[in-house]
Amino acid sequence: MNKALEVLASFKARFGTGASVYRAPGRVNLIGEHTDYNEGFVLPSAIGFSCWVGIASRKDRKLVLYSGNLGEGREADLDDLGNRGSGHWSDYPIGVAWALQAAGYRLKGADLYISGDVPLGAGLSSSAAIEVSTGYALLSAAGHAIDRTKLALLCQRAENEFVGARVGIMDQFVSCHGQAGHALLIDCRSLEYRAQKLPAKVKLVICNTMVKHKLQAGGEYNVRRAECEEAVRKLSAALPQVRSLRDVSSEELAQNRNLLSETLYRRCRHIITENKRVQDVAELFEQGKVVGLRELMAASHESMRDDYEISCRELDVMVEIAGRQLGVYGARMTGGGFGGCTINFVDAEHAAEFQARVSAEYETAIGLRPDIYICEASQGAELVEAAAENLTRVIR
Ligand code: GLA
Numbered sequence: 001m002n003k004a005l006e007v008l009a010s011f012k013a014r015f016g017t018g019a020s021v022y023r024a025p026g027r028v029n030l031i032g033e034h035t036d037y038n039e040g041f042v043l044p045s046a047i048g049f050s051c052w053v054g055i056a057s058r059k060d061r062k063l064v065l066y067s068g069n070l071g072e073g074r075e076a077d078l079d080d081l082g083n084r085g086s087g088h089w090s091d092y093p094i095g096v097a098w099a100l101q102a103a104g105y106r107l108k109g110a111d112l113y114i115s116g117d118v119p120l121g122a123g124l125s126s127s128a129a130i131e132v133s134t135g136y137a138l139l140s141a142a143g144h145a146i147d148r149t150k151l152a153l154l155c156q157r158a159e160n161e162f163v164g165a166r167v168g169i170m171d172q173f174v175s176c177h178g179q180a181g182h183a184l185l186i187d188c189r190s191l192e193y194r195a196q197k198l199p200a201k202v203k204l205v206i207c208n209t210m211v212k213h214k215l216q217a218g219g220e221y222n223v224r225r226a227e228c229e230e231a232v233r234k235l236s237a238a239l240p241q242v243r244s245l246r247d248v249s250s251e252e253l254a255q256n257r258n259l260l261s262e263t264l265y266r267r268c269r270h271i272i273t274e275n276k277r278v279q280d281v282a283e284l285f286e287q288g289k290v291v292g293l294r295e296l297m298a299a300s301h302e303s304m305r306d307d308y309e310i311s312c313r314e315l316d317v318m319v320e321i322a323g324r325q326l327g328v329y330g331a332r333m334t335g336g337g338f339g340g341c342t343i344n345f346v347d348a349e350h351a352a353e354f355q356a357r358v359s360a361e362y363e364t365a366i367g368l369r370p371d372i373y374i375c376e377a378s379q380g381a382e383l384v385e386a387a388a389e390n391l392t393r394v395i396r
Contacts, residue, residue: 028124037166081097092131094162
């Protein structure tokens with residue numbers, strides 16, 4: 001069954017009424033890792049995996065939430081949301097309600113049925129998908145128009161402050177603004193972006209290592225952010241105009257190396273060189289070219305492995321295996337790091353063979369069978385079923 005109709009049917013079974021259904025996608029980042037919180041550049045695409053939210057208003061001020069994935073419900077009072085999550089999945093939707101109301105959007109009580117197919121903990125941003133779909137649903141149910149960039153920023157605020165993860169803007173932004181068949185070149189300082197058509201014959205193939213080194217993924221992400229901030233403080237002694245690593249050139253970094261520890265120097269080198277690679281890849285796509293992509297993707301992976309130190313054995317093995325296959329235009333780890341997925345540009349004609357071979361070789365090397373998804377770049381958040389229409393369709 002179509003996912004929106006499935007959500008409508010489940011909503012009806014649970015809450016007894018019709019609903020509107022909103023969808024927001026997960027994402028894969030093609031290149032530009034950890035550059036977003038350094039006010040740099042990123043190049044992500046929204047993908048076909050999404051979170052769907054069925055919503056209908058209530059007369060009181062309660063949010064009644066139900067997760068179809070977990071088979072579990074939670075209630076919250078819109079007048080008493082608190083300002084900090086408790087480590088429960090409902091922190092995401094409740095945090096979004098909190099951020100929207102804190103920004104002056106008065107919400108209405110509502111029943112919400114939430115169900116998604118973004119693989120959890122795989123670095124494909126199931127969190128942005130649930131945040132953006134709930135935010136869009138809550139705003140619409142309360143009659144507020146959506147400014148997509150503002151919605152992305154408020155979802156990021158929910159994750160930063162309510163959930164407690166200091167993520168950048170990339171995931172929420174592309175979940176709001178994604179375009180089918182395109183990647184978005186986002187300037188994370190100005191939040192201007194350009195939709196960049198992907199070369200026609202290139203498929204986005206995502207290889208899930210099936211590991212997530214959880215402790216590192218959570219703690220080390222925030223450590224990297226703190227290291228970048230410390231580097232900016234140290235560099236600004238000699239370069240007072242520097243507000244973030246976005247403002248530092250490779251030459252300036254080399255000239256001021258003495259201000260930094262070896263570790264901070266390498267963290268900066270990753271961010272500065274990665275920003276340049278993002279723009280180079282976008283330029284290649286602009287020209288419809290794939291020549292040179294392989295080297296840029298390899299350099300990105302090596303920079304994350306050696307300078308930013310966010311890779312792990314499983315990711316390195318996956319990238320190495322992918323690089324040996326026919327029809328591959330480039331491979332690297334994607335997302336926050338310490339497990340999760342790699343992103344591979346693969347010639348459409350070779351995608352199925354790539355999938356079979358990488359799967360077999362990775363399983364032999366690591367002892368885990370990977371999930372490998374051949375993806376399309378997809379549309380950002382949208383209303384997929386409006387309430388009036390769905391009633392008849394569900395009852396039927
Ligand atoms: C996570 C964060 C993003 C970004 C990436 C790394 O996905 O949510 O903001 O920092 O890691 O590029």
